[in-house]
Amino acid sequence: MFANSSLAQHPDLGDAQAVKVLIAGGFGVGKTTMVAAISEIKPLRTEERLSAIGAAFDDLTGVAGKTTTTVALDFGRITINSDVVLYLFGTPGQDRFWFMWKELSAGALGAVVLADTRRLDDCFAAVDFFETRDIPFIIAVNCFEGADRYDEHEVRDALDVGSHIPVTFCDARQRGSSKQVLLCLLEHLMTRAMAAKSAPR
Ligand SMILES: Nc1nc2c(ncn2[C@@H]2O[C@H](COP(=O)(O)OP(=O)(O)O)[C@@H](O)[C@H]2O)c(=O)[nH]1
Numbered sequence: 001m002f003a004n005s006s007l008a009q010h011p012d013l014g015d016a017q018a019v020k021v022l023i024a025g026g027f028g029v030g031k032t033t034m035v036a037a038i039s040e041i042k043p044l045r046t047e048e049r050l051s052a053i054g055a056a057f058d059d060l061t062g063v064a065g066k067t068t069t070t071v072a073l074d075f076g077r078i079t080i081n082s083d084v085v086l087y088l089f090g091t092p093g094q095d096r097f098w099f100m101w102k103e104l105s106a107g108a109l110g111a112v113v114l115a116d117t118r119r120l121d122d123c124f125a126a127v128d129f130f131e132t133r134d135i136p137f138i139i140a141v142n143c144f145e146g147a148d149r150y151d152e153h154e155v156r157d158a159l160d161v162g163s164h165i166p167v168t169f170c171d172a173r174q175r176g177s178s179k180q181v182l183l184c185l186l187e188h189l190m191t192r193a194m195a196a197k198s199a200p201r
């Protein structure tokens, strides 16, 4: 099922399939944090200090303390098992980098949309992007301290996504928690692949 991934096989990775996965969501939701927490290689980051000009555009409400912003992308890698290696691409969150999403999504087998329940509307654009292009995705709520807790049905309702879209909860700073998110996405990809296989032609 991973044969479609456009990433070339890495010589060090033997027979493992390279799978491209996007980590998307609004500004300050924890994308860079998640890629850094989970990557087994030093994550490539293209962060820039928030400039006075950028600050005029970047909505810092609820993300006080954030002093850098991803201007291009985050990149990391995690080996799931001997068959599957995930390449993670964190998308830039702000609207002004929207033009990069199309490029980044080429060859992606799936996506994680990270959400902060205090600013759920920030991930509408990502949900819409993946739905429109039929790129499978899951919602991962990054549970910030102080944020109200909602169950998966409430999150699904608020985002107006169907019951087939998995909603999971995580702490993007924790490797184990972030890995569970990726396993949830892989499970979703498998379920979809199986359903497509058994659907009448
Ligand atoms: N308390 C808390 N802070 C987090 C969590 N995830 C990220 N952060 C912090 O929130 C800020 C924004 O995270 P970042 O990964 O840069 O967001 P991005 O814009 O989506 O890449 C950073 O200062 C992180 O340290 C979390 O789960 N809990």
Ligand SMILES: [Mg+2]
Residues within 6 Å of the ligand: 031, 032, 033, 069, 070, 074, 090
């Ligand atoms: Mg970032």
